Amino acid sequence: MLKQLLTTIAITGALVTTQPAFAASPPNMLVIGTNLTGIRTLDPAQNNARTVSELISNLYDNLVQLSPEDLKTLKPMLATQWSVSPDGKIITLTLRDDAVFQSGNKVTAEDAAWSIQRVIKMGQVGSTDVALWGFTPDNVEKLVRAKDEHTLEIELPQTVNTDLVLYSLAGSSLGIVDKKTVLSHEANADFGGAWLSANSAGSGPFSLAQWRPNDVAIFNAQPKYWGGKPAMARVVARHIPESGNLRLQLEAGDVDVGQYVASGDLDALATKKDMVIENVPGLGFYYIALNQKDPDLQKPKVREAFQHAFDWKAISGNIMRYTGFPWQSMIPRGMIGAPEQADVRYDYDPAKAKQLLAEAGYPNGLRKVLNPSGAATLPFAEALQASARAAGLDLDLVPGEFTPAFRERKFEVLLGNSGARLPDPFAVATQYAFNPDNSDEARLGSYYLWRTGMKVDDLNSLIDQSMKERDTVKRTDIFKKMDGIYSGMAAPLVIFFQRTDPYVMRANVKGYHGHTTWSTRWHDVTKE
Amino acid sequence: MASADLTSKQESSRHSQAGGFADAAPHPLTSLLRRLAGRVVAVVTTLLGLLFLTFSMGRLLPADPVLSITGPEVSKEVYDRVFNELGLGQPIWMQFLSYVGKIATGDLGTSATTGQPILTDLMMIFPATIELAIIAMIIGAIIGIPLGVTAAVRRGTIIDHIARIIALAGHSIPIFWTGLMALFIFYAKLKLVGASGRVDVFYEGLVTPMTGFLLIDAAIQQQWEVFQNAVGHIILPASILGYYSVAYISRMSRSFMLEQLSQEYIITARAKGLGTRKVVWRHAFRNIRVQLLTILALTFGGLLEGAVLIETVFGWPGLGQYLTRGLQMNDMNVVMGSVLTIGAVFLTINILSDFLYRILDPRTR
Numbered sequence: 001m002l003k004q005l006l007t008t009i010a011i012t013g014a015l016v017t018t019q020p021a022f023a024a025s026p027p028n029m030l031v032i033g034t035n036l037t038g039i040r041t042l043d044p045a046q047n048n049a050r051t052v053s054e055l056i057s058n059l060y061d062n063l064v065q066l067s068p069e070d071l072k073t074l075k076p077m078l079a080t081q082w083s084v085s086p087d088g089k090i091i092t093l094t095l096r097d098d099a100v101f102q103s104g105n106k107v108t109a110e111d112a113a114w115s116i117q118r119v120i121k122m123g124q125v126g127s128t129d130v131a132l133w134g135f136t137p138d139n140v141e142k143l144v145r146a147k148d149e150h151t152l153e154i155e156l157p158q159t160v161n162t163d164l165v166l167y168s169l170a171g172s173s174l175g176i177v178d179k180k181t182v183l184s185h186e187a188n189a190d191f192g193g194a195w196l197s198a199n200s201a202g203s204g205p206f207s208l209a210q211w212r213p214n215d216v217a218i219f220n221a222q223p224k225y226w227g228g229k230p231a232m233a234r235v236v237a238r239h240i241p242e243s244g245n246l247r248l249q250l251e252a253g254d255v256d257v258g259q260y261v262a263s264g265d266l267d268a269l270a271t272k273k274d275m276v277i278e279n280v281p282g283l284g285f286y287y288i289a290l291n292q293k294d295p296d297l298q299k300p301k302v303r304e305a306f307q308h309a310f311d312w313k314a315i316s317g318n319i320m321r322y323t324g325f326p327w328q329s330m331i332p333r334g335m336i337g338a339p340e341q342a343d344v345r346y347d348y349d350p351a352k353a354k355q356l357l358a359e360a361g362y363p364n365g366l367r368k369v370l371n372p373s374g375a376a377t378l379p380f381a382e383a384l385q386a387s388a389r390a391a392g393l394d395l396d397l398v399p400g401e402f403t404p405a406f407r408e409r410k411f412e413v414l415l416g417n418s419g420a421r422l423p424d425p426f427a428v429a430t431q432y433a434f435n436p437d438n439s440d441e442a443r444l445g446s447y448y449l450w451r452t453g454m455k456v457d458d459l460n461s462l463i464d465q466s467m468k469e470r471d472t473v474k475r476t477d478i479f480k481k482m483d484g485i486y487s488g489m490a491a492p493l494v495i496f497f498q499r500t501d502p503y504v505m506r507a508n509v510k511g512y513h514g515h516t517t518w519s520t521r522w523h524d525v526t527k528e
Numbered sequence: 529m530a531s532a533d534l535t536s537k538q539e540s541s542r543h544s545q546a547g548g549f550a551d552a553a554p555h556p557l558t559s560l561l562r563r564l565a566g567r568v569v570a571v572v573t574t575l576l577g578l579l580f581l582t583f584s585m586g587r588l589l590p591a592d593p594v595l596s597i598t599g600p601e602v603s604k605e606v607y608d609r610v611f612n613e614l615g616l617g618q619p620i621w622m623q624f625l626s627y628v629g630k631i632a633t634g635d636l637g638t639s640a641t642t643g644q645p646i647l648t649d650l651m652m653i654f655p656a657t658i659e660l661a662i663i664a665m666i667i668g669a670i671i672g673i674p675l676g677v678t679a680a681v682r683r684g685t686i687i688d689h690i691a692r693i694i695a696l697a698g699h700s701i702p703i704f705w706t707g708l709m710a711l712f713i714f715y716a717k718l719k720l721v722g723a724s725g726r727v728d729v730f731y732e733g734l735v736t737p738m739t740g741f742l743l744i745d746a747a748i749q750q751q752w753e754v755f756q757n758a759v760g761h762i763i764l765p766a767s768i769l770g771y772y773s774v775a776y777i778s779r780m781s782r783s784f785m786l787e788q789l790s791q792e793y794i795i796t797a798r799a800k801g802l803g804t805r806k807v808v809w810r811h812a813f814r815n816i817r818v819q820l821l822t823i824l825a826l827t828f829g830g831l832l833e834g835a836v837l838i839e840t841v842f843g844w845p846g847l848g849q850y851l852t853r854g855l856q857m858n859d860m861n862v863v864m865g866s867v868l869t870i871g872a873v874f875l876t877i878n879i880l881s882d883f884l885y886r887i888l889d890p891r892t893r
Binding site for chain 2: 025026029031033037038039040041123124125197198209210212213214215216218236238239240241242244245248249251252254375401403404407442443444445446
C-alpha cells in the first residue's frame with residue numbers, strides 16, 4: 001500500500017514539475033483580468049454596465065465615436081460624415097462602403113437604421129440614452145430610416161441639441177448589428193436577443209470566439225477589419241474576482257490589464273516599475289442621499305449639517321485615492337459649465353454642524369439609519385459614521401445592498417455612487433436634479449431627486465432648456481445657473497467625490513486607454 | 529487464522545442467536561423494498577423542505593430580483609415589464625407552487641446574471657467543482673488516513689503531536705488566507721503552478737467539453753499539454769482543500785484506530801508475535817474501513833461547501849463561485865438551484881454510503 005501511495009505521489013509530482021512553464025501571456029494576446037459577474041448578455045441593446053460595455057465596444061462599430069482623450073469632439077466611425085438640417089430636425093449620416101460584418105455581409109444604412117429601431121423597440125436598458133430624445137416603438141421606424149445603401153436619416157421627434165443625439169449614438173448600446181444574421185436567429189419576436197446574448201454579429205475589430213458567463217470571454221481579431229488588422233490576434237477577458245490573486249498575476253505577467261483591483265493592491269502595484277495605473281475620471285459622484293419623506297431630514301439646516309459632518313479630506317488620500325477625487329459641484333469636472341477646479345463648498349466642521357442641528361431643533365443631536373448602496377460604498381459609509389458622531393449625528397450603519405430601497409424611497413440616509421455614459425452635463429443633471437412628478441405613484445426611480453423626494457421646478461425647466469439649446473455658450477450658462485441653484489438649496493444629494501475608475505497595466509502594454517464612457521477599444525493596443 | 533476473522537465469527541454467531549427471534553420477520557425483499565420506499569419518501573420530503581427554506585429566504589431577503597436583471601438605472605416601463613415576466617405580482621404561495629412544478633419538469637428557471645437556464649449553467653460548472661472535490665478528497669485520504677493511523681499507533685510520541693498540530697491548524701487557519709499564501713509561494717515565487725481558472729488562457733477552447741471533467745476530456749482527446757496544464761492548475765486548490773480535510777480525516781482515523789488497538793483480538797495477535805505493520809494494517813484497519821467510508825462521504829459533502837471560498841481565491845469556475853455570485857447579485861434562481869444541487873448531492877452520498885456500509889459490514893444488514 002505504501003508503495004502505491006509513493007507511486008501516486010511521484011506521478012503527480014512529475015506531472016506538475018514537467019509541465020510547460022506558466023509563462024507570461026504571448027506578445028500577440030492581451031489578457032484582461034476583470035470581474036465578469038452579472039454579465040447576462042452581450043447584446044448591445046441590453047447592456048448598461050461598465051465591463052460589458054467594453055466587451056461590446058470591440059465587437060461592434062458605432063456610427064460615430066468619442067476618443068478617451070477628447071470627450072467633446074465626435075469622430076467618424078461607420079459614418080464618415082454627417083450633417084444637420086438648418087431647422088435642426090434631421091441628422092443625415094453617410095456610411096463608409098468598406099465595412100463588413102463578421103458574417104461577410106456589407107454594413108449598410110439599413111443595418112444602422114434597424115439597429116436603432118431594434119434598441120428602441122426592445123425597450124431594454126440599452127435604450128435609456130437614445131429614448132430621451134422622444135423616440136418610441138411607434139414612431140422610430142418612421143423617423144430613423146435608410147435613404148439609400150449608405151445614407152441614414154434620423155428625424156428628431158422634438159427639438160433636441162443634435163450633439164447630444166450624436167453622443168448617444170457613440171454609446172456601446174448603439175453598436176450596429178448585422179440585421180440579416182440577427183433576424184435569422186430571431187425566436188419569439190425577440191429581435192434575436194437570446195442569440196445575441198452569447199454570440200456576436202458586428203463589424204468591430206474583434207469577434208466573439210468563446211463566452212462562458214462568470215468565467216471567460218475570448219475574442220479573435222477580425223483580419224479584414226476596415227480600420228486595419230488589430231495587433232492583438234486574441235484578447236481574453238478572464239474573471240478574477242479576488243484582487244490579491246489578480247495582483248500576483250499582473251506582477252507575473254500572466255495578466256496585462258487589471259480592472260477592479262482593490263485599493264491596498266493598487267498601492268502595492270503603484271510602487272512597481274513595470275506597472276502603470278491609469279485613473280480614468282467617470283461621469284458620476286459619491287454622494288450622501290437624504291430622504292425628504294423623513295420630517296427631520298426635510299429641514300434645510302439638517303441637510304446643511306450633513307454637508308459639514310463628513311471628514312472627506314481624511315479619506316481622500318487613502319480609501320478614495322484611486323476611486324474618486326474631491327468634487328462638490330453637480331457638473332462633472334471638465335464638462336461645460338463645471339468649475340475650473342475643485343472649490344470647497346463645504347468642509348468638515350463638526351462644531352458648525354452641531355450648531356446647525358441645534359438651530360433646526362435638535363440641540364442633543366440626531367439619530368438616523370445609514371445604509372450604503374452596496375458593498376463598494378461601505379468603507380465610505382464607515383468613514384461618514386465615524387466623523388458624523390463628533391457633529392452630533394448618530395448614524396446606525398446597516399450594511400447590505402440598498403439600491404432597491406433607494407429606488408423605492410424606503411431609506412433615511414444612504415451613501416451611494418453613480419455613473420453615466422452620455423458625456424454631457426445634461427445626462428448627470430437629469431440623473432441628479434430632474435423630477436417632473438414627486439408623487440409616490442410616479443415611481444420615477446431613474447431620477448435621484450425623485451428617490452430623495454424633492455421636486456424643484458426651476459431645475460426641471462433648466463434641464464429641459466439644456467436639452468434643446470444648440471448654442472454652447474448659452475448651454476454653459478444654463479449649467480452654471482443649474483449648479484448655483486443646486487448648491488444654494490442644500491440639495492438632498494450631498495456630493496463629495498467625483499468617481500474615477502482605476503486601470504492597472506503592465507508597462508509594455510501600449511495603446512490601452514480606459515474610456516470615461518466605458519467604451520474602451522483594443523484595436524490600437526500593442527505589446528512591446 | 530487471523531484474530532479479526534475470529535471476531536467476525538463470534539459476531540455472526542451472536543447474530544444467529546438473535547435470529548431465533550427473527551423468524552417472524554418479513555421476507556428480506558419486502559424489508560428492502562419497504563426500506564427503499566421509506567428512503568424515497570424521506571428524500572422527497574427533505575428536498576421539498578430544502579426548496580421551501582431557500583424559496584422563503586429568497587423572498588425575505590431585502591433584494592429586488594428585477595433590478596438584478598435590469599440594473600439600477602431603468603425606466604418604470606422596463607421595470608414593470610420584467611416584474612410581470614418574473615411573475616412577482618402573484619401571491620407568494622402561487623410563486624412557490626409554480627417553482628416546485630417547474631422543478632419537477634427539470635426547469636430550474638433562468639439565471640438573472642448569466643441569462644442562461646440554471647440547468648445549463650450547472651451542467652457546465654458542477655463538473656469543475658466535483659473534479660476539484662474528488663482530487664481534494666483523494667489527497668485528504670492518502671495523507672489523513674496514514675497520519676491518523678500512525679498517530680494512534682505511536683500515541684503520545686512526536687508523530688502524534690505533529691498530527692494534532694496539523695489537525696488544529698486545519699481547523700483554525702482561514703482557508704482564504706492559506707490560498708493566497710500558497711499562490712504567493714507556489715505561483716508567484718516558485719512558478720510551479722497556474723494561478724486562475726482551470727487552464728491558462730492560451731489553452732482555453734482546445735478541449736471540447738464531453739464529460740465536463742477537464743482532466744478526463746483532455747485525456748480522451750489526447751491533449752496532453754492541456755492535461756498537464758490543467759493538473760498544474762488544480763493541484764494547488766485541491767491540495768489546500770485536501771489539507772483542510774486531512775485535519776478531520778486524521779482525527780477520526782486516530783480515534784477509530786485507538787479503539788481497535790485496545791480490542792482483545794489485537795492484544796492476542798500481538799501476543800502471538802505478529803508484527804506491528806500486520807496487526808495494524810491487516811487486522812485493525814480492516815475493521816475501521818466501514819467507519820472511514822462514512823467519514824469520507826461526509827468529507828466529500830463538506831468539500832463541496834468548502835469550495836466556495838477556495839473557488840473565489842483561485843478564480844475556479846465552479847459551483848461555489850456560482851452560488852456566491854448568485855447571492856451577491858440577488859439572483860435567487862441561482863441560489864435556489866445551487867442549494868438544491870448541493871442538498872441533492874448530500875442526500876445521494878448519504879444513501880450511497882449507507883448502502884455501501886451495508887454491503888461492507890454484514891452486521892448492519
